[in-house]
Amino acid sequence: MTASRKTKFEIANGRDRLAALELTIESLPLAVGLFWLDGRPVLLNRHFRELYDVGERWEADITFAKLIANGAFSDWKSDPAAFFERLVETLKRDGEFKARNEVGNRMLAVHDRLLGDDLILTMQKDITEQVHAEARITFLANHDTLTELPNRASLNAMLDNRIENARACHAKLGLLLVDVDRFKDINDVFGHAAGDAVLSEISRRFLACRGEDDIAARLGGDEFCFLSPSDNQPEAAEMLAHRLLEAAREPVLFEGRQLKVGLSIGISIFPQNGMDRGALLAAADAALYRAKAEGRGMVRMFEPEMDERIHDQRMLQHDLQRAIDCDELELYYQPQARITGEIYGFEALIRWRHPTRGLLSPNVFIPIAEECGLILEIGEWVLRTACRNAVTWAAPLQISVNLSPVQFRHDDLSTTVLQILMETGLSPERLELEITENVLVKDFARALQTLRSLKKLGVHIAMDDFGTGYSSLSYLQSFPFDTLKIDRSFISRLNTDHLTDAIVRAVIGLGRGLDVPIVAEGVETEEQRAFLAGEHCQNIQGFLIGRPQEIGDYADIVGIECKPQRSLRRSAKTG
Template sequence: MTGKDWQAGGKGGKSVAAAVGLVYAAVAAAPASAWAAAIGLSTDNHITGTDAGVAWEIFTGGFIAVSFLAAAAIWVTSVLRKARRSLRRHAFVSSGLNNLNQGVVMTDSRQRIIFCNDRYLEIYGLLRSDIRPAMTDPELGDLRRARGVLDACSDQFYRLSNACDGLFTELPDGRLIAVKRFKLPNGGSVATHEDCSEQRKLARQLATTKQFLESVIDNVPVCIAAKGIEDGRYILVNRAFERFSRVSRDFIVGRRADEIFQPQTAANIAATDQVALASPDSHYYSEMVFERGSEKRTLANNKVVARNEAGQPVFLIALFEDVTERKSLSRELENAKKFLETVVDNIPVSLIVQCASDGHYLLANRRAETILNRRREDAIGLTASDIFGPRDAKLIVARDEMAVGNGGLLTEEHPIRTSEGLRLFLTRRVTVRGDDGEPQYLIKTNEDVTDRRQTESRMAHMAYHDGLTDLPNRTAFLKALSQMIEACQGTDDEFAVLSLDLDGLKEINDVFGHAVGDSLLIEVARRIQSAAHGGLVARLSGDEFGVIIDGKQPAVGQALAQQIVAAMVPEFLIDDKSVRTGLTTGISLFPRDGTDPASLLANAGVALFRAKAKSRGSICVFEPEMDRQIRDRRVLHRDLSNAMRNGELSLHYQPQARTGRKLVDDDVIGFEALTRWSHPTRGFVPPGDFIPLAEESGLIVAMGEWILREACREAASWPSPKQIAVNLSPVQFIHGDLVGLVHSILLETGLNPSRLELEITEGVLIEDFERSLALLRRLKALGVRIAMDDFGSGYSSLSYFQAFPFDKIKIDRGFVMYLGRNPQSAAIVRAVIGLGHGLDVSIVAEGVETQEQLGFLADEGCDAVQGFFIGKPEPIAHYATLVGRPPRIPEAIRRKAG
């Protein structure tokens, strides 16, 4: 601007000079007479040439002087005008620089301060008077350093402030000043000083906010990804996206979907992107399949388009979460709901759900239609008043309100008139409360218990009555006996307890069948009741009856027993069959023979036992000495309980051999394990004494387990793999897991199942034929052999062999002992052997004690024999050589040899 002014002034001077020159040229060209006339000299005065010349020179000189003075005046005027313009321009620039928000310092080529604005002084707390004339920039730095507003040395200050980023210095009051220096072409410099404190604060807030938002986004469990619209490249992904995709975010950012994901997934992403961009509300929700390695996941995809101020799309933000499990759970929930609806709909109990506040029906299952007398769909939304009559509805509503008010379970039985007639229902009401604790639902179940109550009534009768004869059973008899004792205590009253045993019932069943036997029991019960004359009659067990009769004893009891026995004398005509039977009677008296039901009944049983020992049909009254036998049995039972723990039981082994007229050791095929009891005081106790006692008391279960384990353990140790036979009691089939026991013992001992032979009697099948048959089949499936023991001594139905494939039949010793003396025995043995061969079942004869018996059996083709003639039951050491062990040397001989 100054240059331009100076240029304008120059041009004005040149114009003045030109004007002066033009004037001077005009004067020189005019004639002297003209100039003389001009100045007033007349030519008529005849001025001379010399005077004219002088005059012209004076005029010319004066004119030039005047022109020079005029040009000087014009130049001075121009200079003054330019100076005024420069001063105005300088004031304007100074005013502008002083009002900048930045401090400005200008130096010349010698680093002298030529300008410093007010903002600079204000920033550093300086005064205008602090800036001396001709002060240099380093001196200004020293001043600031002395004032404590510059913490950098001169070299560092100039080096950093000249850099691109400039110098940042922090003042004592915490303000941050940004300094930048710019060099000028003339060698000087301009430095700007800007207070960045507020910017720094805002920058820190921005950084904190950015970090917070990034942290929030990064920790949101929903996957978030953002991409640019123009190039489709991802610019942001959070940690959830990284975890889900199993791809590092460093790899994802800057790449497109087709560079990261599988083709199908990338195509799905691109398709949903286009739909979101075309959506009028810039938002699109969808579900898409995402391929992650070898698996496919279902994603709930929510895409939002971010637009700029002009409304143009800039970014596409995708928020999605993996809903694979949720959808799977939803399907499972739906299936579970359908399943529960099916279950609820098919339970055999009426189920109704009502709103607790207004009683409207919300749910009813199919069974409820019987009570509602309409389809369940038609009942939804109705109340009890809409469905039932006024009287019934009033009663139902009152009970519903009571249940809601109670809050607990309310149960009652009441009749309800249904389409099937009047039925008895068990109604249960329970209130379900909401989260606020207020009643929300009332659930009612109505169970038709008409048939159950009728059944329970019948069962109550059956609980105290015999199902066949309809007489009171043992439980009712004992209860009546207790009541009788209570009534007679403290008085002189007496009564008798009769225990009656029906004679020959087993034989009748064997000959005529169980149907005839059952009919006989019914007729016997009627005759006993008829002869009892008011006495209480009960059926105590299969063929045992009991009677309670009061009066003078023992005369009244004996007289009644004789009357009952007499009532049995006439034949019974059953199904056109003439059947005869009798009764054996034992009698105990109150209070002489006992003052409690158990003692009286037990003593009557003892008397019955003594009566049977005498003869069938006899009558026996209990005597105190009879109790000694009972006490002896009880003591023996107690000792038997301790026998196993004390090691008093042992096993003896009796050999079984192939049949031949002459037997050798090689004919021995196996052994039967037999239990022996060596009592510490009684000595040897016969098996016939303690085995029945063990079966009556149930000790046979534990004893049988010990016998089976010991026999298998012993047989497994034999070098020679011979058979081992073990007897099973019918009690073992009733109690415990017999099949599991045998299996575990075989595994424990390592005995080959084919070497084990289990012997049963017909009693096993008589107790519970179907159950026992199933157990035998399971035992046989283990690989063991099953033998029928004592065949011919009892019922011995041939149907057993039709139902179960026995491996062996053992002919009872009662037939073998009479061979050679009784033709009937020989015929029976011969028939059994033929039966066995016809069924492909091995036959073993027990009780062989003579050569004659052995010869007969050999001639008839009996497969094997067992008995004293073959070998007595002995400890296994006695048969060491037969099982492949070295013979045992007697102790005396061993000592002598030693």
């Protein structure tokens, strides 16, 4: 083969390779352009031509500078020729250039490289979806997904920043903690979709009524937080609180229903109520606790004595753990009687003999036990101790034991009751378990299943505090209670309030119609007993019959010698 013929073959082979390279570049899923150093294009693939609206046979005057003039960078638009000169200088110095460029409504990742001494290769990838995804991820990391308000992490950062600014400027800052009242009832009765609708609408109203500089955040659940940076404190925070109350006053429409909620609000002020985020939040939380305790729908400012309450609650929680370990819990028994006065059973009532505070009622420490999780251990001890004591009585009287809503929702309740009955030997017919309406509100279907499991054991089920909840009547349709107990708040007003008299008559009549025995609690006078007798109420309980006392004080009724109660620690070991 001659030299000239080799040269032609090599040239042809080179052209084939170039054509293959051009075809490959044309098919790449990114915009690719090849330019001379003076800006004239050598090759523009399909994606590049579409991106910059260039025809397949581009005009002779098309240059790199003119094309990038369509970009979003300000210096590209104002003087693209000068930018191109700087680009060439950068490429000669560094060999490459990277940036992000916005073309139309698309975001591009630009990577320019110098090839040899006379060519520029630019590769531009559409990263619009990636940028949007990154922005969404960043947003979700700092905002609540349902309401799109800043979340707790975002609030903490903003609060720290506002506190630093206020400290530097000797300014004030208001912090509001907001709870949505009755939100749990809406969630439980109408479902989570209704709860979400309420939170979304309430959040929209919050944003509409806040001040220009106020910050709103959702901390989780039904709890919100607001920052009021105005130096006019506490007036500005109080005004914002009342605007929020007003915003929540209108019902929220959901699937044709009007769902009503309210707000409880606690307020703390920087710097007088706290010098850092933790102190301010704790102070506002204490004020919120007071607002809810006083009936909800309230606004309360933090007051110094609230700190004492928080400290006192924490000390009681610590002491309660010691009470379990040191056998300081006791059971007292209050008799239950027929309307004629014949005692047929006792209700077991827990007491705490505190070493320094004396004898404490359950109203003082049971809420603490429920909050910190000790109620399961305490509740099991009460049930075991009451059953163990009752089985020793010569008289086969009924024993009633209260169940906490927390205890009732525990998966093993039926198993625990069965185990205790078998362990103590108490006949199931002698055991009555008292529940309140709160047991049924959170998860009615699950609660109903547990109630039926308990009934299969042969124990009796009583609804305590009947008439104080809004759904008491509806629950009677779903479950055959063995006893209804009229709350003491009604009995205390008998013969003094005609409306209360009518309510008590109606409840007694309802029990008679359903063939469910009624127990009137809190009967203290002969006049109250006479009223109940006249209405044919079957059973009573209260100071008129007997006060809660150690079972030894009723030894003649139950037929035992006075014996010490079993301790929690010992009964846990034997159980």
